[in-house]
Amino acid sequence: MQWGQIKTLFILCFLILDIFLLHHFITYSTTNYEPTDNVPMEDNVRNNVNGLSNVPEESPTEEAMLSAERKEFTETEESEIANLPNQGSIIIDHHLIISEFDKPLAINVEEDTEALAENIWNFDQYQYFGKNEAANTYIFFQVIDRPIYFNSSGTLLIQVNEEGEVTHYVQTILEKTDDQTEPEEINSPMNALTGLYISDGFIHSGDEITAEVQLGYHNLLPLANGAQLLAPTWQFEVNDESHYYVNAIEGHSTSSDSETFIREMKTQIMDYFAEDSTAEIEITDKEWEEEDIELLLAQLLEIKVETNGVE
Structure with a gap:
C-alpha cells in the first residue's frame, strides 16, 4: 500500500471518530443534563461545609416581623x-x-x-x-x-x-x-446557609458551623430612635468567630462583629x-x-x- 493511501485512511478514521464524539457530546448535553435549582446547590453545601449537625432539620415555616420601639x-x-x-x-x-x-x-x-x-x-x-x-x-x-x-x-x-x-x-x-404584623413564609436554615455559601461568598469550603443556628430578629439598618421593624433572621456562627445574619423572609445577608x-x-x-x-x-x-x-x-x-x- 502506498503512503498516500495510508494517510487518506488515517484521515478518514479520525474524521469518523470526531463525528462520533461530536454526536455523543450533543446527545449527552441535550438529553442527560437537566439543570436543577436547590438540590445540587444544597448537595454542594453538604459536601463542603462542616458542622451541619448545628443546622436544624425542622424549623418554623412562618414568622412575623417584630414591631418594637425604644x-x-x-x-x-x-x-x-x-x-x-x-x-x-x-x-x-x-x-x-x-x-x-x-x-x-x-x-x-x-x-x-x-x-x-x-x-x-x-x-x-x-x-x-x-x-x-x-x-x-x-x-x-x-x-x-x-x-x-x-x-x-x-x-x-x-x-x-x-x-x-x-x-x-x-x-x-x-x-x-401594638402594631404587629401577620406571619409570613420564611426560608429554612439550610436554604439560608446555601445562600451564604453559593451566592454571598461569606462561607467557604472547609468552614464549620460551630454553634446551633438560631432564629432571632435583626434590623439591617438599626435606627437610633423611634420605632423599628425587625425581620426574622437566621444567625450562623462560623469557625467560632464570625457571625452572619440571613433575613429569613427576603434572603439578604450581612455580617456583624462585637468589636x-x-x-x-x-x-x-x-x-x-x-x-x-x-x-x-x-x-x-x-x-x-x-x-x-x-x-x-x-x-x-x-x-x-x-x-x-x-x-
Whole structure:
C-alpha cells in the first residue's frame, strides 16, 4: 500500500471518530443534563461545609416581623434603677443606662450569669451572646420572643476589669408596639446557609458551623430612635468567630462583629456628652462631680489595641 493511501485512511478514521464524539457530546448535553435549582446547590453545601449537625432539620415555616420601639423609662422605673445596690448611674434621654459599681463585683459572668440579676434592672430580658476580649466586655442581647441581634436599642454590655470583676455596664431596652404584623413564609436554615455559601461568598469550603443556628430578629439598618421593624433572621456562627445574619423572609445577608458594635455604642454615648448635645442627662449619684463622669466615660467600653509587642 502506498503512503498516500495510508494517510487518506488515517484521515478518514479520525474524521469518523470526531463525528462520533461530536454526536455523543450533543446527545449527552441535550438529553442527560437537566439543570436543577436547590438540590445540587444544597448537595454542594453538604459536601463542603462542616458542622451541619448545628443546622436544624425542622424549623418554623412562618414568622412575623417584630414591631418594637425604644423604651423610655417612667419616673417609677427610673427610681427603681437609681435604687439598685452598690452603684451610681447615668440615665440618658430616659432610655440609656450607664452604671458604675461602687465596688467591683466578684462574679464570673459566664458561669454565674444569674448572680447579676439583683444588680441590673430587668436582667431576665437578656440572653448572653459572648465576650469581646479587646474591650473586656460581655455582650447580652435582649429577647422579645426571640433574641434581637446587634441592636443598639436592645442590648446589655457588661464590662469587667483585668481581674474579671464587674465594674460597669451599659443598658438599653426595646418594647413591643401594638402594631404587629401577620406571619409570613420564611426560608429554612439550610436554604439560608446555601445562600451564604453559593451566592454571598461569606462561607467557604472547609468552614464549620460551630454553634446551633438560631432564629432571632435583626434590623439591617438599626435606627437610633423611634420605632423599628425587625425581620426574622437566621444567625450562623462560623469557625467560632464570625457571625452572619440571613433575613429569613427576603434572603439578604450581612455580617456583624462585637468589636464594631461596641465601638459604635461608645461613639453614640460620647455624642450625648458633646457640647452641642441636647440630650437630657440624669445622674442618680448626686455626689458625682464632672471629673468623675469624665473618668467614667474614659474607662467605659475601652478597647485595647493589640500591638504585638510594638509600642
